[in-house]
Amino acid sequence: MxxxxxxxxxxxxxxxxxxxxxxxxxxxxxxxxxxxxxxxxxxxxxxxxxxxxxxxxxxxxxxxxxxxxxxxxxxILKYLNLKKEEIINEEEIIRKDLPQLEMLRKEGVKQVKSVTYMGFKGFKTAVEEAFSSLKKNEEILGMGITSKKDKKFNDFWLKFGEQRIKKKIKAKNLFSERSDFMKSYEKIKFTENRLLKNITPVTVDIFGDDKVLIFNYAEPTSCILIYDQNTATSFRNFFYQMWKVAKK
The missing domain is CATH 1.10.10.10 (Winged helix-like DNA-binding domain superfamily/Winged helix DNA-binding domain)
Structure with a gap:
């Protein structure tokens, strides 16, 4: 062995x-x-x-x-079972302290205002972090959306649509090109899509009132999550200006 x-x-x-x-x-x-x-x-x-x-x-x-x-x-199996029990006990301890840990993190994030995540796992963490605090009447605005990236990202976004529907969060998307990816989005509820070429070299999403995600899908993949209401408002205003001139 x-x-x-x-x-x-x-x-x-x-x-x-x-x-x-x-x-x-x-x-x-x-x-x-x-x-x-x-x-x-x-x-x-x-x-x-x-x-x-x-x-x-x-x-x-x-x-x-x-x-x-x-x-x-x-x-060895008994050893593994013992480790499982220890992990379960540790998980219970963490669950009890999780609200306090989350409060500490939010206070830290407010000071930092932006966090950079790397790689596919980091990308998913950033999206889930931004999505977790959205309320029913808030919306997600996306611009510069393209199918020209690793397939796992496109698959993630289509799956994410199901999660968004359950929470009844509406989305408006500005795509950079017509594609099968855009057609797939047109089948998702609570979603409006329009086409506007060359709007931005990166993909930008506005989540609710105070969060902005900036995605770079080229290697090395990165995502910047910005926590700032003024920044989100500026991007939202720009989005709706572009929305008016985009093709349906």
Whole structure:
């Protein structure tokens, strides 16, 4: 077995090496473990102690000398179940403190006014963050929308439309070109679409009264989330000026 399998479930590389070495050797003294594992003696007892705590190694005294044995591989499943229980308990603790943590973050965000997110996961986080505080009568305005980006972004936006419908949030979109992506949007409820070429080199979304998202879909993908009512108002006014001249 490769050590990476054990590393993925939470063991360190050295812990993985020692456990696999003991599985092969059987009950062994530290000298034999070191000889067969290729590790230096500096941290061997620390590694063995950590594996004992995890329930993956046991210790015995043979002829007045400490020896160590690997627990059966089935013990790894018990270790994972224990980790699950710990995660569930930690999740409950975090859930209780989440409102206070959110308040702290909002206070920090108000001071910062903008946050930059990178990559596809960051992009999704930014959109979900902006969307979470929208109320029923607020709207989303998008301009510079294009299909010319990685398909996963287009798929995300179409799926996001379902989420928006459930919350009954209306959307108006200015597309940069006619495409199948635009046609797909025309089937989504609470949505109006128009065409206006070359409106902006990036995609800009206004979420409600005080949030603006600026998307750069080229690699490396980035998204700037701005928290500012004046900025949102300026972009909204510009959007509606363009909306008037856009083609239906």
């Amino acid at each position: 490769d050590t990476k399998t054990l590393e993925r479930i939470g063991l360190t590389r050295n812990e993985s090496i020692v456990y696999l070495t003991l599985l092969k050797l059987g009950t062994s003294k530290t000298g034999d473990i070191l000889k067969n594992s290729g590790l230096n003696s500096g941290k061997i007892y620390e590694i063995l102690e950590s594996l004992k705590v995890k329930g993956l190694v046991s210790e015995s005294i043979i002829n007045n000398t400490k020896s160590f044995s690997a627990a059966p591989p089935s013990q």
